[in-house]
Amino acid sequence: MTAQIIDGKAFAADVRAKVATQVARLKEEHGITPGLAVVLVGEDPASQVYVRSKGKQTVEVGMNSYEHRLDADTSEADLLALIDQLNTDPAVHGILVQLPLPGHLNEDLVINAIDPAKDVDGFHISNVGLLGTGQKSMVPCTPLSCLMMLRAHHGSLSGLDAVVIGRSNIVGKPMAQLLLGDSCTVTIAHSRTKNLPDVVRRADIVVAAVGRPEMVPGDWIKEGATVIDVGINRIEKPEGGTRLVGDVDFASASLRAGAITPVPGGVGPMTIACLLANTLTACCRANGLAEPEGLTA
Numbered sequence: 001m002t003a004q005i006i007d008g009k010a011f012a013a014d015v016r017a018k019v020a021t022q023v024a025r026l027k028e029e030h031g032i033t034p035g036l037a038v039v040l041v042g043e044d045p046a047s048q049v050y051v052r053s054k055g056k057q058t059v060e061v062g063m064n065s066y067e068h069r070l071d072a073d074t075s076e077a078d079l080l081a082l083i084d085q086l087n088t089d090p091a092v093h094g095i096l097v098q099l100p101l102p103g104h105l106n107e108d109l110v111i112n113a114i115d116p117a118k119d120v121d122g123f124h125i126s127n128v129g130l131l132g133t134g135q136k137s138m139v140p141c142t143p144l145s146c147l148m149m150l151r152a153h154h155g156s157l158s159g160l161d162a163v164v165i166g167r168s169n170i171v172g173k174p175m176a177q178l179l180l181g182d183s184c185t186v187t188i189a190h191s192r193t194k195n196l197p198d199v200v201r202r203a204d205i206v207v208a209a210v211g212r213p214e215m216v217p218g219d220w221i222k223e224g225a226t227v228i229d230v231g232i233n234r235i236e237k238p239e240g241g242t243r244l245v246g247d248v249d250f251a252s253a254s255l256r257a258g259a260i261t262p263v264p265g266g267v268g269p270m271t272i273a274c275l276l277a278n279t280l281t282a283c284c285r286a287n288g289l290a291e292p293e294g295l296t297a
């Protein structure tokens with residue numbers, strides 16, 4: 001079998017178009033423009049690229065983008081003061097603090113200082129708790145984008161065996177909650193899992209989110225399974241230069257999977273589109289308006 005490629009770029013373009021339509025309506029009917037504030041501490045080059053890309057796409061869908069670039073040695077007090085200011089700014093509906101933060105800053109403390117209603121990353125403990133108990137929350141962008149692509153491919157996910165490889169707070173754990181919410185039988189696998197190949201072989205849905213280049217070979221994949229590759233790893237090419245690869249060995253996995261997301265062009269672009277969707281959702285909720293359809297979990 002040769003897998004169908006799940007085109008994350010196309011999905012992302014569709015999500016952005018829906019967001020843009022709703023943003024235009026918000027402006028026209030209510031005079032409201034959603035605003036997203038992105039905070040970047042330090043000068044990590046990869047982070048700078050993502051932040052620029054987020055800002056550009058935010059403006060393209062008609063929302064306001066506020067970028068705050070702080071020195072790498074910014075104090076925790078100064079960062080918390082900025083978050084406080086953004087929390088109370090009525091023009092800001094979404095706040096994203098780019099992770100990882102420099103080592104002297106306590107990430108948990110900083111994230112939990114964000115107003116949960118503006119926490120478009122869905123990382124605040126309130127949102128984590130709401131998601132875990134099936135209540136309305138802000139849902140982390142990467143797991144949300146995986147869920148949207150899985151739903152579009154399968155229709156119902158009910159009763160399917162799903163294996164999430166990776167137990168991070170930003171992808172693995174919320175991904176498992178979302179799959180459970182859609183009535184999958186969910187296994188969270190990780191570095192200590194016994195006999196990982198056999199665990200993965202049982203799965204109708206494999207979500208790989210470990211950050212280890214091409215660690216999942218094709219012969220772990222059940223014939224016809226759906227493979228969502230969250231990994232974005234930059235590796236050296238033998239001939240020099242670098243390229244991006246996922247956590248899954250795409251060449252061998254695509255011979256067995258029923259459908260698979262590529263890297264690049266899979267989960268990555270959808271993650272940014274879902275950030276815009278979450279900002280729109282936050283703005284609608286803040287103003288007591290109906291939420292956009294098809295853009296939330």
Ligand SMILES: Nc1nc(=O)c2c([nH]1)NC[C@@H]1CN(c3ccc(C(=O)N[C@@H](CCC(=O)O)C(=O)O)cc3)C=[N+]21
Nearest residue numbers: 050096097098099100121232264265266268269271272
């Ligand atoms: N608070 C916070 N929230 C985040 O969501 C967050 C973060 N911090 N820190 C960094 C990671 C990384 N991340 C990516 C998003 C899109 C692509 C993406 O679009 N990648 C392209 C390739 C881009 C390239 O060529 O380098 C693709 O997969 O096709 C990648 C990475 C969001 N992150």
